[in-house]
Amino acid sequence: MITDSLHVANDSLQVTAGKSTDTSWIMHHILDAKELDFSPFGVIHLPEINLFGIDISITKHVVFMWVALIILVVALRIAAKSYKNSRVPKGVANFMEVLILYVRDEIARPTIGKGYERFMPYLLTVFFFILACNFLGLVPYGSTATSNISVTATLAILSFFAIQIGGVMKNGFFGYFKGLIPHGIPVWLLPIMAVVEFLGLFTKPFALAIRLFANMTAGHIVILALLGLIFILNTYVVVPVSIAFALFIYLLEILVALIQAYIFTMLSSLFIGMAVHQEH
Amino acid sequence: MDIAYLAAGFSAALTVIGGAFGIGKIASAAMEASGRQPEAAGDIRTSMIIAAALIEGISLFSLVICILLALK
Numbered sequence: 001m002i003t004d005s006l007h008v009a010n011d012s013l014q015v016t017a018g019k020s021t022d023t024s025w026i027m028h029h030i031l032d033a034k035e036l037d038f039s040p041f042g043v044i045h046l047p048e049i050n051l052f053g054i055d056i057s058i059t060k061h062v063v064f065m066w067v068a069l070i071i072l073v074v075a076l077r078i079a080a081k082s083y084k085n086s087r088v089p090k091g092v093a094n095f096m097e098v099l100i101l102y103v104r105d106e107i108a109r110p111t112i113g114k115g116y117e118r119f120m121p122y123l124l125t126v127f128f129f130i131l132a133c134n135f136l137g138l139v140p141y142g143s144t145a146t147s148n149i150s151v152t153a154t155l156a157i158l159s160f161f162a163i164q165i166g167g168v169m170k171n172g173f174f175g176y177f178k179g180l181i182p183h184g185i186p187v188w189l190l191p192i193m194a195v196v197e198f199l200g201l202f203t204k205p206f207a208l209a210i211r212l213f214a215n216m217t218a219g220h221i222v223i224l225a226l227l228g229l230i231f232i233l234n235t236y237v238v239v240p241v242s243i244a245f246a247l248f249i250y251l252l253e254i255l256v257a258l259i260q261a262y263i264f265t266m267l268s269s270l271f272i273g274m275a276v277h278q279e280h
Numbered sequence: 281m282d283i284a285y286l287a288a289g290f291s292a293a294l295t296v297i298g299g300a301f302g303i304g305k306i307a308s309a310a311m312e313a314s315g316r317q318p319e320a321a322g323d324i325r326t327s328m329i330i331a332a333a334l335i336e337g338i339s340l341f342s343l344v345i346c347i348l349l350a351l352k
Contacts, residue, residue: 005352211337259333266330
C-alpha cells in the first residue's frame with residue numbers, strides 16, 4: 001500500500017517535471033525497481049516472472065538480499081570451518097565470535113533466561129541478515145533491502161511466529177493466552193486487559209516492521225535531499241556545505257544501521273522472553 | 281492550495297519536537313545516573329539506546345503518515 005502510493009506520487013511528479021525543482025530522482029533511488037541501474041555505466045534489466053497472476057519478478061531489492069545471503073554464507077562458513085583446527089579463533093572467525101557472543105550474552109541470555117539456546121539460531125539469523133542488508137545499502141550503487149516494507153514485514157511476521165510458537169510450546173495453548181493477562185488485577189478490568197493484551201500480540205511485531213523500514217528509508221531520503229540541494233539551488237557555493245552535511249548524515253546512517261539491527265534482535269528476544277516466561 | 285502538504289509539514293515538525301524532547305530527557309537521566317555511579321555506565325548506555333530507539337520508532341510512525349500525506 002505504501003509503495004503503491006509512492007508509485008502514484010512518482011507518476012504525478014513526472015508530470016510536473018522539467019522545472020529545476022523536479023525531485024522524482026529521490027523516489028527513483030529509494031523505491032524498488034525491475035532493473036539494476038549502474039548509470040552512467042549501464043543498466044541491467046532483471047527478469048520478470050509472473051506466476052498464477054502474482055508478480056514475483058526479480059527486483060533490485062531481491063538481488064541485494066541474495067548478495068547479503070551470499071556474503072553471510074561465505075563469511076560464516078569460513079568462520080565455522082576455522083574452528084576445526086583450533087578452538088582459538090583467528091581473522092574472520094574472531095570478528096564473528098565477537099558479534100555472536102554479544103548476541104548471546106547481552107541480548108538472549110538477559111531477556112530469555114533459561115532455555116535461551118533454542119532461540120539463538122533465529123536471533124543470530126535476524127541480527128546478521130539485517131546488519132548485512134543495512135550495510136549493503138550504504139555502499140555506492142547499493143540499495144537497502146530492508147527499506148522495503150515487504151522485507152521488514154516478513155521479518156516481523158517471522159518474529160511473530162517465533163514468539164507465539166515459543167510461548168505456546170512452553171505454556172500450552174490455553175495456558176499461554178491465560179497467562180497474557182497479569183495477576184492481581186480487579187475483576188472489572190479483565191475484559192479491557194484481555195482485549196489490550198490480545199491486540200498487543202499483533203501491534204508489537206507491527207511496530208518492529210515499521211521501525212526498521214522507516215529508519216532505513218528516512219536516512220536515505222535525508223542524504224539524497226541534502227545532495228539534491230546542490231541541483232535545486234544551482235550554485236557552486238552550496239557544494240561544500242551540502243557535502244559536509246551529507247557526510248555527517250552518512251556517518252549517522254552507519255550508526256543507525258547497527259543500532260536498528262540490534263534493536264530488532266533485542267526486541268524480538270524481549271518479546272520471546274515475555275512469552276516464554278510469563279510469570280515475570 | 282493543498283492542505284495535505286501543509287498538514288504533512290506541520291505534523292513532521294510536531295513529531296520531531298516530541299521525539300527530541302523524549303530522547304533529551306532519556307539522555308539527561310542517563311548522564312546523571314552515569315555520573316552518580318560510573319561503574320554502571322555500560323548498562324546505563326545500553327538501556328538508554330534501547331529507550332531512544334523505541335521513542336524514535338514512535339516518531340517514525342508519524343513520519344510515515346506525513347510521507348503518505350505529502351505524496352497524496
